[in-house]
Amino acid sequence: NRSPCTDYDMxxxxxxxxxxxxxxxxxDRVRTETYREAIMRHQDSIAGKVVxxxxxxxxxxxxxxxxxxxxxxxxxxxxxxxxxxxxxVKANNLSDVIIVLxxxxxxxxxDEEVDVIISEWMGYMLLYExxxxxxxxxxxxxxxxxxxxxxxxxxxxxxxxxxxxRYSDSVxxxxxxxxxxxxxxxxxxxxxxxxxxxxETITGxxxxxxxxxxxxxxxxxVTISELETVTSKFKFNSMMRAPLHGFAFWFDVEFNVPxxxxxxxxxxxQVNGSLRKRRTNPSEALVLSTAPEDPPTHxxxxxxxxxxxxxxxxxxxxxxxxTLTQSKENxxxxxxxxxxxxxxxxxxKESVMR
Amino acid sequence: NRSPCTDYDMxxxxxxxxxxxxxxxxxDRVRTETYREAIMRHQDSIAGKVVxxxxxxxxxxxxxxxxxxxxxxxxxxxxxxxxxxxxxVKANNLSDVIIVLxxxxxxxxxDEEVDVIISEWMGYMLLYExxxxxxxxxxxxxxxxxxxxxxxxxxxxxxxxxxxxRYSDSVxxxxxxxxxxxxxxxxxxxxxxxxxxxxETITGxxxxxxxxxxxxxxxxxVTISELETVTSKFKFNSMMRAPLHGFAFWFDVEFNVPxxxxxxxxxxxQVNGSLRKRRTNPSEALVLSTAPEDPPTHxxxxxxxxxxxxxxxxxxxxxxxxTLTQSKENxxxxxxxxxxxxxxxxxxKESVMR
Numbered sequence: 001n002r003s004p005c006t007d008y009d010m011x012x013x014x015x016x017x018x019x020x021x022x023x024x025x026x027x028d029r030v031r032t033e034t035y036r037e038a039i040m041r042h043q044d045s046i047a048g049k050v051v052x053x054x055x056x057x058x059x060x061x062x063x064x065x066x067x068x069x070x071x072x073x074x075x076x077x078x079x080x081x082x083x084x085x086x087x088x089v090k091a092n093n094l095s096d097v098i099i100v101l102x103x104x105x106x107x108x109x110x111d112e113e114v115d116v117i118i119s120e121w122m123g124y125m126l127l128y129e130x131x132x133x134x135x136x137x138x139x140x141x142x143x144x145x146x147x148x149x150x151x152x153x154x155x156x157x158x159x160x161x162x163x164x165x166r167y168s169d170s171v172x173x174x175x176x177x178x179x180x181x182x183x184x185x186x187x188x189x190x191x192x193x194x195x196x197x198x199x200e201t202i203t204g205x206x207x208x209x210x211x212x213x214x215x216x217x218x219x220x221x222v223t224i225s226e227l228e229t230v231t232s233k234f235k236f237n238s239m240m241r242a243p244l245h246g247f248a249f250w251f252d253v254e255f256n257v258p259x260x261x262x263x264x265x266x267x268x269x270q271v272n273g274s275l276r277k278r279r280t281n282p283s284e285a286l287v288l289s290t291a292p293e294d295p296p297t298h299x300x301x302x303x304x305x306x307x308x309x310x311x312x313x314x315x316x317x318x319x320x321x322x323t324l325t326q327s328k329e330n331x332x333x334x335x336x337x338x339x340x341x342x343x344x345x346x347x348x349k350e351s352v353m354r
Numbered sequence: 355n356r357s358p359c360t361d362y363d364m365x366x367x368x369x370x371x372x373x374x375x376x377x378x379x380x381x382d383r384v385r386t387e388t389y390r391e392a393i394m395r396h397q398d399s400i401a402g403k404v405v406x407x408x409x410x411x412x413x414x415x416x417x418x419x420x421x422x423x424x425x426x427x428x429x430x431x432x433x434x435x436x437x438x439x440x441x442x443v444k445a446n447n448l449s450d451v452i453i454v455l456x457x458x459x460x461x462x463x464x465d466e467e468v469d470v471i472i473s474e475w476m477g478y479m480l481l482y483e484x485x486x487x488x489x490x491x492x493x494x495x496x497x498x499x500x501x502x503x504x505x506x507x508x509x510x511x512x513x514x515x516x517x518x519x520r521y522s523d524s525v526x527x528x529x530x531x532x533x534x535x536x537x538x539x540x541x542x543x544x545x546x547x548x549x550x551x552x553x554e555t556i557t558g559x560x561x562x563x564x565x566x567x568x569x570x571x572x573x574x575x576v577t578i579s580e581l582e583t584v585t586s587k588f589k590f591n592s593m594m595r596a597p598l599h600g601f602a603f604w605f606d607v608e609f610n611v612p613x614x615x616x617x618x619x620x621x622x623x624q625v626n627g628s629l630r631k632r633r634t635n636p637s638e639a640l641v642l643s644t645a646p647e648d649p650p651t652h653x654x655x656x657x658x659x660x661x662x663x664x665x666x667x668x669x670x671x672x673x674x675x676x677t678l679t680q681s682k683e684n685x686x687x688x689x690x691x692x693x694x695x696x697x698x699x700x701x702x703k704e705s706v707m708r
Contacts (some may be wrong), residue, residue, distance in 0.1 A: 019539060019546040023524075026531060036532065063534050089537035157445075177380060178390065178418050185373060192373040224609035 005104060008330050009078075012129065016079035020280035021198060022058050025120070028298040034288040036064050036118060038150055038255035041286060045148050045257060046116055052076060054105055054138045055131045059085035060099065061118055066097045073097060074114070076138070078104045090175050091130045099286070113144040117219075119151075124199050125302040126156040126251035128334045128353050132217070133224050151218040151253035151288070157211035158234065158249045160318055161202060164240040167309060170194070176252070194246070194305035195268045197336060197353045201300045202248055204293030209236045211291075214322060220258065228326055234340075235319040238312040242265065246305035247322075252289040310342050318342040327352060360456060361411040362684050363432075366483065370433035378410050382652040384421040389474060390418050390607035392504055395640060397422045399502050399611060404467035406430060408459055409485045410471045413439035413452065415472055420451045427451055428468070430492070432458045434701045459492045467498045472575075475504075475558040478553050479656040480510040480605035481678060481705050482688045486571070502571040505607035505642070511565035512588065512603045513555060514672055521663060524548070548600070548659035551582070552691060555654045556602055558647035562666070563590045565645075568603070568676060569622045574612065582680055593664040600659035601676075601692065605642040607680050658705055665695050682705060 014022065026032055039046060048070030053062040056075035062085070065073045075085055075098050082102035089098045101108040117138050121131035132154075139149060169274070170193035174185040193229070212234040217226075290299045312318070322338030327333030329352075338349040369375065380386055393400060393415070407416040410429035416439070419427050429439055429452055436456035455462040471492050475485035484510075493503060522560045524547035528539040566588040569579075592598070623706030644653045666672070673695030681687035683706075692703040 019543050023543075027527075032532060058536065058539065060530075060531060060534065076530045084539055085541055090534050092535060121574060173377060177412075177414065178386060180377055180442070181446060182412065182413065183441050184445045185412065188438055189373050189377075242374070270383075 003106060005078075005107075006331070009104075009333050012332055013079040014058065016077075016081055018082075019084075020199065021258075022081060024220050024298050026058065026060060030295050030297045031120065031288065031299075034061065034146070034255075034286060035061055035118075035150075039064045039285045040313065042148070042150075042255070042257060045344055046070050048116035050074075050112060051116040051118060052105075052110065052142060054117060054135050055121060056085055056100070057120075059088050060184070061120060062098050062100075063094065065116070066094050066117060070116075071095060072099065074099050074101055074108075074110050076101045076103070077109055078102070091228075093269050102178065102211070105134045105141070110142050112142075114142045114147065115144055115146045116150065117143055118149075120201070122251065122253060122299070124299055125197070125324075125334070125353065126154060126226065132227060136222060136224050139187065139219070144223055146258065147199070147233050148253050148257060148353050152219050152256040152258070152285075153218070154217045154251055155252040156214040156217075156230075156249065156251045157291070158214050158247050158322060159211040160204045160208045160236050160238065160312075161221045161248045161303065162204060162208055162309075163245045163305075164184075164234050164243060165208050166200075167243075167245050167305070183279070190307040194307055195351065197351050198303045198305065200303055201296045202278075202292045202303070204291075206329045207248065207292055208240060208242060208244065209240050211250075212236065214324075230324040231321065233321050234349050235317060238314060238316045238318065240312075241269065241314050242312055243309035244312045244342070245309050246303055248256065248292065248302070249302045250290045250292065250299075252287050252291065254285045254287050256285040302353075304336060304338060304349060306349060310345075316342060331354075357460060359461075360685070362604075362686055363458075366686055368432040369433055370411065370431075373435075376435060378652055379432075380414060384649050384651045385474065385642065385653075386414065387699070388505075388609075388640060389415055389472075390436075392640045393418045393422050393472070396502070396504075396579040396609070396611060400424050400470055404428075404466060405470040405472060405494060406459075406464065406468045406492050408471060409453070409475060409487050410472035411435055413442050413454065416443075416452050417448065419470070419472060420448050423583055424451060424470075425454065427452050427454055428464050430455045430457070430459050430462055430463075436590060448605065459488045459495070464496050466496075468496045468501065469498055470502045470504065471497055472503075476508065476605065476653065478609060478653055479551070479678075479688070479707065480508060480569075481581065481584065482656075483686050486576070486581060488575065490576060490578050491690060493573070499604075500612065502611060503654045504609050506573050506610040506612065506639070508571045508573070508605055508607040510568040510584075510603065510605045511645070512568050512601050512676060513565040514562045514590050514592065514598050514666075515560045515600060515602045515657065516562055516663075517556060517560050517599045517657075517659075518597060519597050520554075520661070521597075544661040548661055549584065549705065551705050552657045552659065553654050554657055555650045556646045556657065561602065561646055562592050562594060562598065565604075566590065568678075584678040585675065587673070587675050591670060592668060592672065593672045594666075595668050596666055597663035597665050598660070598666045598672065599698070600657055602646065602656070603656045604644045604646065604653075606645065610641075610649075656707075657691060658692060659704060660701070660703065664699075666696070667694050668694060684708075 053074040053075045056077045062073045062075040086100040114243040123130040174182040323337040334353040336351040405427045407429045416427045416429040440454040477484040528536040568586045576618040677691040688707040
């Protein structure tokens with residue numbers, strides 16, 4: 001029943017043994033402070049309870065849970081960073097509360113049911129190198145009926161973007177290089193710059209329409225097979241006249257308690273597959289957002305640029321299909337398949353996030 | 355006599371097929387404009403002459419030479435970027451002047467002697483992934499007696515640096531992480547941050563003394579065996595009281611014509627192995643400098659940080675030995691061995707630039 005630990009898994013775990021990556025994540029105040037706020041705001045669901053922290057890294061979320069009064073926290077990480085987390089726990093005299101388990105959630109043993117699962121599992125574009133599979137495994141192995149999962153849900157968005165400066169910088173640059181016409185480079189320049197997804201920070205001004213929900217994931221019901229292929233049809237109406245340079249992807253996650261079902265979110269998704277207005281938040285759930293209009297995070301946004309821009313008129317429709325699949329080459333790679341039509345022309349763009 | 359083309363060579367050549375790296379180099383105005391200035395200032399040595407451009411990349415230096423009136427320019431590059439350079443040459447109607455040769459200088463054939471060799475061969479820390487070996491091969495295969503090599507010389511410098519902000523950012527960060535004492539991470543943090551050389555931009559204010567010349571290379575006489583191991587003893591007197599965090603390395607190259615021997619430079623090197631004052635430049639040779647006090651370039655500086663700072667008093671002596679060798683693991687990697695003594699304590703630091 002347990003998936004085997006592959007060479008790719010080992011390389012992935014090894015990459016998290018380097019402290020720099022943890023420092024970058026911890027320094028992302030939007031990320032770390034939203035998690036801390038979620039823990040502290042729901043302290044009554046954590047105090048006196050048993051918690052699992054999936055992919056604990058340095059152990060910072062486990063310590064926040066201990067500070068919130070957790071009875072016991074199992075801090076699980078397959079990377080060697082777990083050894084360091086254990087030293088931090090000891091140095092802070094928290095060994096009677098936090099039990100660091102160095103191994104995969106598939107392999108470690110926890111001899112009791114748990115009340116709470118907390119995990120910062122999100123990757124670039126939500127699903128790239130994400131640990132959601134491990135959260136699902138932890139849930140199915142240990143979570144009590146009625147237990148809490150933080151974050152409680154995650155939503156992946158996409159929207160068409162215009163980004164003339166970025167395009168010019170990579171492409172038009174070659175038209176005049178110290179007075180030399182290097183336009184012969186243009187097709188290679190486009191390929192080099194735009195073949196792969198690009199993780200970069202854009203702003204709300206780059207976004208041409210309200211976003212489309214590519215995938216809504218409920219932490220309580222999501223299954224591993226649901227993550228193997230994610231497909232979504234989209235239809236955008238450009239809100240302005242502008243060159244369309246590609247699509248941006250981003251996500252948010254919510255920290256709800258299970259008694260408040262996120263129905264309002266699901267309903268709004270179903271208005272033509274697109275969000276017609278800013279999502280209202282009747283439950284005042286805490287949201288960690290990586291949207292272009294929100295403060296930047298270390299996740300930034302993920303851009304899929306076209307090789308050539310499409311000149312959009314106001315109200316022009318762009319519709320199509322996006323499919324995200326695990327790469328067969330390496331299960332941690334993600335294939336992004338885009339088909340889109342605009343002004344009677346159809347396009348296909350294949351991109352691999354490595 | 356020809357060295358074989360290894361897998362490492364192939365990977366190296368392949369890495370230069372991506373346009374992004376060429377764009378970064380071309381956009382470095384200090385680099386590109388100094389080369390153009392050198393070509394234009396010595397136009398009388400280039401007009402009507404035969405030139406080889408070693409590692410031509412996009413062909414920009416070859417085109418500058420054509421603009422300066424070269425009779426013929428052989429633009430050699432083993433990377434696939436040569437195919438693109440050829441397209442640029444054709445599009446600019448320069449095919450009768452510039453002959454693009456796609457291959458290693460060891461392998462391509464040029465059926466005449468050449469008057470000028472030009473090459474932008476310098477790597478990080480001057481010698482890392484440098485193409486100087488290819489320049490030497492081109493010189494020994496094709497250069498006429500009395501011919502010109504640009505750059506005519508190169509000098510690698512080192513100096514002790516203080517950089518408290520950088521040290522704190524990587525190390526002291528862990529003392530207080532959102533109120534949590536993660537000092538248990540300190541030794542791993544030091545290892546992760548300072549085990550490897552770091553390419554970054556510092557300023558003149560980080561530098562504690564005049565620099566020491568690690569190696570002076572005369573393009574006309576340098577041999578490949580001379581590059582296999584570079585060793586230099588150094589002795590610095592700190593000009594101020596400050597924490598010493600490590601050593602910075604940088605380089606400059608000169609564009610001299612061979613009738614002006616760079617004797618003044620050599621003499622000043624011999625004052626105790628250190629430069630006592632800013633180098634005078636009696637020949638007014640053009641210099642491309644990557645020093646901390648000069649405008650930044652894409653080479654930045656290369657820093658070797660210590661795991662712990664040394665508290666220096668004013669006039670305190672730091673002396674030792676630096677040895678740069680090709681890695682046996684991969685000939686394009688560089689081992690940096692540092693031995694240094696200060697205040698009766700001796701230290702050794704090994705670092706590999708990968």
